[in-house]
Amino acid sequence: MAMTHRIEPFAGLLYDPERAGALSYVVAPPYDLIDKARQDALYARSLYNVVRLELNRDPDRYASAARTLGQWLNEGVLRAASRPAIFLYSQFFELEGRLLRRSGFIVRIRLEEFSAGRILPHEKTFPAAKQDRLELLTALNTNVSSVFGLYTGQHPALAAIVAELSAQEPLLEVSDDLGIRNQLRWIDDRAAIAAIQRELENPRIFIADGHHRYETALEYRRRRRAAEGEPEGARPYDYTMMTLVAGDDPGLVILPTYRVARRLDPARIASFDKRAAQWFTIEEFERADAMREALSGAGQGAIAVALSGEQAKLRLLRLRDPRTMADAMPAAPPAVRRLDVSVLHALLLDSIFGITPEQVKAGGLIEYTIDAPGALAALSSGAASGVFLMNPPTIRDVEAVSDAGAVMPEKSTYFYPKLLTGLVLNPLDGAASVRG
DSSP states (O other), X not given: OOOOSSEEOBOOEEEOHHHHOOGGGTXXXXXXXXXXXXXXXXXHHOTTOTHHHHTOOSTTHHHHHHHHHHHHHHHTSEEEOSSOXXXXXXXXXXXXXXXXXXXXXXXXXXXXXXXXXXXEOOBOOOHHHHHHHHHHHHHHOEEOSOEEEEEOSOOHHHHHHHHHHHTSOOSEEEEOTTOOEEEEEEEOOHHHHHHHHHHTSSSOEEEEEOHHHHHHHHHHHHHHHHHTTOOSSOOGGGEEEEEEEETTOTTOEEEOOEEEESOOOHHHHHXXXXXXXXXXXXXXXXXXXXXXXXXXXXXXXXXXXXXXXXXXXXXXXXXXXXXXXXXXXXXXXXXXXXXXXXXXXXXXXXIITOOOHHHHHHOSSEEEESOHHHHHHHHHHTSOSEEEEOOOOXXXXXXXXXXXXXXXXXXXXXXXXXXXXXXXXXXXXXXXOXXX
């Protein structure tokens, strides 16, 4: 298939239920949500669970994943679709008593450097994670999971396609471990594909989730092109799999990502109130639920803090003067300086606790979670010495940061729900091109 458009259909790899069994046994959450216990549970769930590709636990994990993929292809566990298609992916979920649906198009999208200004990141990435994903992509030559992108603008034609297809029976349906219902529908109608290509040719796309995978795809393309003498025309590795969701989709949800510090300097904990008071008003709480409720209504510039030791009390900090951030982050654009996560990292983690951006990026000192009660429980048990809670950024915050040509600190957003891994895979040179 000649590939010339920005958006292309693809002959995806799909599980054959006759060989693999029920889809619920073979899908998995994103790799960065899989800890050792979850990895073991997914291994035990099925010999064909996609975790064996996405996060293999063998000592030679990348070679083992490649052998596994080759075996599944040979045995027909995974089969290439009979014809190229775009997939409509819908997720149904409950949040705060509301039933929501989020829909997007799973496509093959042509890779572009961020400098072109059409596909933009919004978060910083971790070098170790990119190296891991690059080694996996090199071994498998296949996108096992999808990047999550948001497209801008109003697109009534795309909304009409979603509405029409949503009335049809899904190609496949599965509920995941969180009770989220996932549906995939097939789009191979030429007129519908042409409409999707036309509508998505020019809009800017913000990467919501999958920054490491997208940057890895860029590096993989550079290496493949260099090895092949910079061939003319588009190659499959010039594209990557992406799920594209409208920026105004009513089911688009961002949850806050909290910080858990395993080790903080006791001396800095002891002097925290005195140092924080120079920038913040401080309100103390007896109960965590009251603190969280106050945080939710506090607006921008508020951080909830819980510390260990003699300072084990609950606090809500409110930034006195937003101009403080101009002094703390003089090189950052205003769109970045006004983020709560920037306030946290610049004034609390760096200035008060001495945890520099470089140390955060290196990993090991700060952990991330969307589970506030779990984070506070880690503090009570002694497994952590500091917990920092924030309100989530908005879609407009994400767009403003990207428009400024900047990025947020690592793990600033948590788009919910996550995309399920294993519904469809994207082979980059054909289904039988695995490098074992």
